[in-house]
Amino acid sequence: MGYEVGFSLYNPFGYLWELFSLKGKLDFMSKNIVGDYNFLSGGTLVGITKKELVIITISKETNELFKQQLEKVLKNKVNIKSYIIEEIDDQFVEADLILSTKSLMGEIDNYVADPSKIIFARRSLDISFLEQLIKLPANKKALLINNTQLAAFEAKDLLTEVGIDHIDLIPFYPGKGTVDKVDLAINLGEDKYVPDNIDQVINIGSRVLDLTTIIEILIELNLLDDKSNLLSSRYIRELVELSRRLEINMKNKARINKKLDAIINHVHDGIIYINQQEEIKVFNEMAEEIFEMDAEDVIGNKVNETIPNTKLDEVLKEDIKHINAVQNIGSKKIVSTRVPVKEEGETVGALATFKDVTDVKELEEDLRRKLKKKGHIAKYNFSDIVGKSQELKKGIKKAKKLSKSESTVLIQGESGTGKELFAHSIHNYSERNKAPFVVINCAALPDNLLESELFGYEEGAFTGAKKGGKPGVFEQAHTGTIFLDEIGDISPSIQSRLLRVLQEKEVMRVGGTKVIPIDIRVITATNKNIQQLVSEGKFREDLYYRLNVLSLQLPPLRRRREDIPLLIDYFLEKFDREDLSLSKEVISRLYNYNWKGNIRELENCIEYIVQICEDEVEIDNLPSHFNPKQNNQKQEQVNMDFELDELGDIEEYIFILNELYLAKQLDENIGRREIAKNAEINNLYLSPQMVRSRLNKLEEHGLVDIGKGRQGTTITNKGIKVLKELGN
Numbered sequence: 001m002g003y004e005v006g007f008s009l010y011n012p013f014g015y016l017w018e019l020f021s022l023k024g025k026l027d028f029m030s031k032n033i034v035g036d037y038n039f040l041s042g043g044t045l046v047g048i049t050k051k052e053l054v055i056i057t058i059s060k061e062t063n064e065l066f067k068q069q070l071e072k073v074l075k076n077k078v079n080i081k082s083y084i085i086e087e088i089d090d091q092f093v094e095a096d097l098i099l100s101t102k103s104l105m106g107e108i109d110n111y112v113a114d115p116s117k118i119i120f121a122r123r124s125l126d127i128s129f130l131e132q133l134i135k136l137p138a139n140k141k142a143l144l145i146n147n148t149q150l151a152a153f154e155a156k157d158l159l160t161e162v163g164i165d166h167i168d169l170i171p172f173y174p175g176k177g178t179v180d181k182v183d184l185a186i187n188l189g190e191d192k193y194v195p196d197n198i199d200q201v202i203n204i205g206s207r208v209l210d211l212t213t214i215i216e217i218l219i220e221l222n223l224l225d226d227k228s229n230l231l232s233s234r235y236i237r238e239l240v241e242l243s244r245r246l247e248i249n250m251k252n253k254a255r256i257n258k259k260l261d262a263i264i265n266h267v268h269d270g271i272i273y274i275n276q277q278e279e280i281k282v283f284n285e286m287a288e289e290i291f292e293m294d295a296e297d298v299i300g301n302k303v304n305e306t307i308p309n310t311k312l313d314e315v316l317k318e319d320i321k322h323i324n325a326v327q328n329i330g331s332k333k334i335v336s337t338r339v340p341v342k343e344e345g346e347t348v349g350a351l352a353t354f355k356d357v358t359d360v361k362e363l364e365e366d367l368r369r370k371l372k373k374k375g376h377i378a379k380y381n382f383s384d385i386v387g388k389s390q391e392l393k394k395g396i397k398k399a400k401k402l403s404k405s406e407s408t409v410l411i412q413g414e415s416g417t418g419k420e421l422f423a424h425s426i427h428n429y430s431e432r433n434k435a436p437f438v439v440i441n442c443a444a445l446p447d448n449l450l451e452s453e454l455f456g457y458e459e460g461a462f463t464g465a466k467k468g469g470k471p472g473v474f475e476q477a478h479t480g481t482i483f484l485d486e487i488g489d490i491s492p493s494i495q496s497r498l499l500r501v502l503q504e505k506e507v508m509r510v511g512g513t514k515v516i517p518i519d520i521r522v523i524t525a526t527n528k529n530i531q532q533l534v535s536e537g538k539f540r541e542d543l544y545y546r547l548n549v550l551s552l553q554l555p556p557l558r559r560r561r562e563d564i565p566l567l568i569d570y571f572l573e574k575f576d577r578e579d580l581s582l583s584k585e586v587i588s589r590l591y592n593y594n595w596k597g598n599i600r601e602l603e604n605c606i607e608y609i610v611q612i613c614e615d616e617v618e619i620d621n622l623p624s625h626f627n628p629k630q631n632n633q634k635q636e637q638v639n640m641d642f643e644l645d646e647l648g649d650i651e652e653y654i655f656i657l658n659e660l661y662l663a664k665q666l667d668e669n670i671g672r673r674e675i676a677k678n679a680e681i682n683n684l685y686l687s688p689q690m691v692r693s694r695l696n697k698l699e700e701h702g703l704v705d706i707g708k709g710r711q712g713t714t715i716t717n718k719g720i721k722v723l724k725e726l727g728n
């Protein structure tokens, strides 16, 4: 490579991160849609009516171009309709999304039913046309022709930004009138506007949609999933190829270098290029940012001596490609693509492009935020619910069924059993999953505040009411789901307002007179015995029946102890402390503990442990209330009507069964001595002899199998069944 790239100030033209040919990008993206990356979450569309996208432009050509580009990306997942502005009469265009051009800004609002659905195209140039412009001799005068004044001036800015500044560009558009003599015309796909008397016309094609616009469309139509892949690198390869061609063909290298410099620095990916001698020849501004190195310190140096781990030398020597390899560079997550660069079959260099993936995430999240109001998104899915117990599995199975219904759901369960987690998951599993999900904790707000939070208020409804009033969450969550947590705590006056909303499916703001229709699904939860509240006259019976159309009861943790080891691992991972090792005694203690605060209490306990422990966790490291010396907590007394009650102290038998059950979960053997030791930790006095006599009795009832020697004693299926019934 003969050119060296100098570095100017970072381009402030941030919104146009990808200035160049979308041809390459779109090929790349559409390949990924059906290929490795599953770019569009195809599965999510099953059973849902297709979304509709309408394109409205001034010219037919632009319209066709946008349509072609989008059809390639959207495939047949979206119905695309297109109109030329002249064709729309008095009708209002209605669609899920409307794409238009900036030249129609202001005017287009008159033609569409909902102007908030319009997005305006950001446009870019096709790189393959740039070559012709770069090659033009300096100081020529050229008309730059587009269909509107705005578009012509935008095109001029764009060309100047990419370094086409050696030609005098004169924007030209319909209605511009006569112009002075020029040497040529540069035409952006608008043949019909080219004046007759111009000899040389260079057609650089209409400006295509730029990548950010395409991504915005995908997001607005909910077609961009988390694995979105904007990591197009083919266009950068095209860019390098272009520069090589220019370098070979052109005499005026200095000027070309300047242009390439400008172009390469407009690219939002980091670019490193090495020649056959492994010397760094290109190191653009984004690469400077990613590697935190200055180009002038690295250009000309051998790559391996300068930048660690680029693997470019391997690519060069072994003639291999690495496509979209994920790498950590410092604290950044980078996706890189490395390819050999060839000339007539011979490898002449290697090129790497790097993308900081956090950028992609941020872009997506930004737009997502715009799409759905902040905080109104359900965070959890059923796959986030940890546990393998039958009780939990049954709960998830039932909740999935409930998700598909539109009726209100009442989730009951002790504090910390995961009611909120289930509510999020139900919303996400329902047809409403693209609409808002709003959570209100009814116990956390005083009555008057809760009222205005739920139903909103009109301006002047009370002292301090915001100017213009405020919509309540029922309005904000329109078409989505509202989750009212701690519903058992609401006052009688809110109970009757809520009842009205549920009956009428409309809300009236506090201090208002207007009735606002709403389409909402309500999920409520409580850890109170709401039926008892009804019988005590503290909760309206009619409201209870409306809320409890579908019900879900979540089991307490002590009824699904086999989930405890899994949850411990899950929380250790969550706190990034998988390195911690819990002694057998600790696991036994946690397993047998009563967990009145359920999973939240377990989570808090693990959070405490990870803060105070280095590597091993012993009994003494547990929070003080776990410490038997200071703690007189007893196992919950169990109401027995099983055959076991003839055995004597039921608590001891439950403990022994629990220990055997835990050992089974962990696929380990446990002996009498260990059970006795764990009993002591758990505040029970059981000598090994006592354990033996109790095991014998349990065996007589078919609840355990006492194995010989090393095989140890195991709990039988009957034993597990009895244990579960006792556990509540």
Ligand SMILES: Nc1ncnc2c1ncn2[C@@H]1O[C@H](COP(=O)(O)OP(=O)(O)OP(=O)(O)O)[C@@H](O)[C@H]1O
Pocket (backbone or CB within 6 Å): 384, 385, 386, 387, 413, 414, 415, 416, 417, 418, 419, 420, 421, 422, 485, 525, 526, 527, 570, 599, 600, 603
């Ligand atoms: N099965 C589970 N897997 C993983 N985490 C869980 C599970 N169940 C609950 N959690 C976690 O435990 C905590 C408490 O859960 P959540 O807030 O859903 O309980 P809740 O029943 O709504 O409690 P409350 O009645 O006190 O509001 C949360 O941090 C939640 O993420």
